[in-house]
Amino acid sequence: MNEQAIMQIVNDVIAELLPKKQAALKQNEIPIGISARHIHLKQEHVEHLFGKGASLTVQKVLTQPGQFAANETVQVVGPKGSITNVRILGPARTLTQVEISHTDAITLGIQPPLRESGDIEGSASCTLVGPRGSFVLQEGVIIAQAHIHMTPDDAQYLGVQNGQFVSVKVQGRRPITFEQVKIRVAHHYQLEMHIDTDEANAGFIQQGVTGTLITDKMEEKSLHKLPSTAIEMNEKIITAKDLSHYQGKTVLVPKNARLTALATETVEKLGIELQFHEKG
Known part of the structure; x- marks a missing residue:
């Protein structure tokens, strides 16, 4: 499946979801996506692990436009243990990054920092093992900070801006409020909050539930009520x-x-x- 076909599928999905999205925005409701452990690879590392000339192939199109879960997986190895069948997300990127949960870090025996995606300087290391090769990733392992993807129109409607930190309250069997959730704004984003599996398990959260966005001003107002x-x-x-x-x-x-x-x-x-x- 080529990139143009992927984009068409994503656009069709977005069009179908648009009325629901508009209704949710009126209530400051943010859909939540649970991000399991995964890897982003540079093209040179794709070829190192899967062979010269190899490229990532599409298993499933993801919510964020142009992104997909690849058929390809690798093994992540640390000083104390390893995790097999870790999914690669495509397309290939400009840097290689491994995003895991705190529980995964304990299994591997490493201490990755809590970081925004792309901020890998001085982060943890691991060994990546593929079917055609392996290498030591000197830095690039992080625990991803909870964040919300949204478009400029979404941000304007919700009264937030790129880089701002907000809270998100999730009701359910175990009500929980996430704090220091970073807003990330770009024209190509689809509205969605991303948390990892540890965060989801803490609140009994399942894929696709919604949370209520709370800014400092909203929180202050709610305290008076x-x-x-x-x-x-x-x-x-x-x-x-x-x-x-x-x-x-x-x-x-x-x-x-x-x-x-x-x-x-x-x-x-x-x-x-x-x-x-x-x-x-």
Whole structure:
């Protein structure tokens, strides 16, 4: 499948989804995509791993225009372990980058930094093994920072700008709010927030759910609309016992508060809504 055919398929999908997108934007709703471990390769590295003259072939077209999951996979090797069948995303890029979760990093025995895609200077290393060769990637392994792709029109409608950090609140069995989510704006982007598998598992999030975008101004406004029954806590470490009497309540906690594992389960079990704020 050539690039022109890929673009046509993507444009058809976008046209079909446009009415749903417009309705969602009115509610500040952002579709969420779960990004599993994957690799971007330079063309020279494609050929090193798969043979001279090799190129990536399309397995599945992705949401972002022009991007696809390739049929080709490689093995990622670290000091303590390895991960097989790691998918390559195409087309070939100008740099080679491996994006993994924190759990993957533990398996491999490396410590990649939390970075925006493309910022690989001084990042972690690994060995990549393909069917026709292998090499040591001296730097390029990162844990990708949560981010939202959007067009300039989307950004204008939502009142945000490229490089801005926002929060995204996701309701569900385990309500969770992602902070320091970076806005990335370009004409060719499709509106979607990207998180990794660890982040998705933390909130019981499945592919395609939506979250509500919250800027500092929106958050400040929402705090003034808290229900009169809201309970405020100032503890930095919140336990299940702290929450045990607040079934169905809204609990306001400091932004830097941490919940124990049992406290997180209690939030879900008792239907508690947590709202985080800057103490001041």
